[in-house]
Amino acid sequence: MERQAERRGVTWRRRIVKERYLWLMALPGIVYFLIYKYVPMLGIVIAFQKYIPSKGFLGSEWVGLDNFSRIFDSPEIGRYFMNTVIISFYQIVFAFTVPILIAILLNELKFAFFKKIVQTFLYLPHFLSWVVVAGIFYLLFQSDGQVNHLLVDWGLQPINILSNEHNFRAMLVLQVIWKESGWGTIIYLAALTGIDPELYEAARMDGAGRLRQIYHVTLPGIRSTIIILFILRLGTVLDVGFEQVYLMLNASVSEVGEVLDTYVYRMGVVNGNFSFTTAVGLLKGLVGMILIVAANRLARSFGEKGVY
Incomplete structure (x- = not known):
């Protein structure tokens, strides 16, 4: 030994x-x-x-375990948990899939110069901080913002987006799509370069059009990448972006916009209840770990490599 x-x-x-x-x-x-x-x-x-x-x-x-017992006894936690899950679900359904679609569309472009220009414009929002993004949205969509000025000039009724709880979650998801989708396409574009061009040639010889080639060649070629990124995304299912939500939150939308991250900040940093909020954070981490392990085992059971 x-x-x-x-x-x-x-x-x-x-x-x-x-x-x-x-x-x-x-x-x-x-x-x-x-x-x-x-x-x-x-x-x-x-x-x-x-x-x-x-x-x-x-x-x-x-x-x-007293602090963990308080989590399940707190009447507010249930609402914040559901808000977090709903927003995260919307982000997975829409914000996670948009980069895949963008990568496939960019891959279909034949003019390299135009493709690079499009990629550059799609990447730029990623480098803006959430403070800047929130400022842009406030300037555009507040009650006396540019969008409402245009609507009034066109003879239409002004809209209330920032303080409308029915639109708040959709606005958060649209912000994530606009800011991060272009950057998220980088991994998928890298995965697309690994697909053998002869597979597309064989598909064309069999009479497959563009859509058939995407369905039978492109998507299977990046399937493993999609699965790995999806598993990793499940690990942060209870993290929907503190900065974004905190900057856009206001009293009118707190019922649907307050999430676990903002609750932890308010209870922990503002009110000084460090033990309770640490227990909430630890529970979030455990949930994420369980989801990653479960999704990874499910992926391996279907023959995929998974994360580990």
Whole structure:
């Protein structure tokens, strides 16, 4: 056993020396995840405490699962949970599928110069912060905004989007589609380059048109990529974007717009209830992990590789 362990140690040292430049390139990412992802996980302990900042982790009282019991006893959590699930469901149905459609359409373009121009314009919104996006929407759609001015000039009635709870969720999804769809196409376009062109040629020789080629060649060629990204998306099903929702939220739409992330911010950061909100965050993480494991097993049962 000792010899085997020693041999393994020597093998690992040799691999690190051999791949030292790759490890050096990966070092910034490793440090980032250690500092901002793994080290903060030590704070999970306060979910089982009545945490008081002045007493710290060691001096705060242990309460076991009391904070988790409060989650299920809270009358507000159910509404915020349903709002989160509904918005996330809309994002999966629409915002997740739009990049696939865009990638397929871009792949069908034959003029490379025009294709690059379209890609550039689609990518640009990704580099705008949510603060800028929220500002643009407020300027355009507020009661005295540019859109309502145009509608009045055309003899139409002004519309109320920002304060209308019936349109709020749709507006959030449209913002995500506009901002992130172009950037999301990058992975699918990369996957499309791996499809053998001879498959399209064979499909054309069999009389398949454009739509048939997309259905029988393109979609099967990127199916594994779609499944992997879908599994990863399920892991964040209870995360719908704190910044976006918080910036667009107002009193008129709080019934349908308040989500778990904004609730955690309000209860934890504003009201100082750190233990309770940490328990909510931990429960969200557990739900995401369960969904990833379940979706991955389902994908592997159908012959796909899955995430792991």
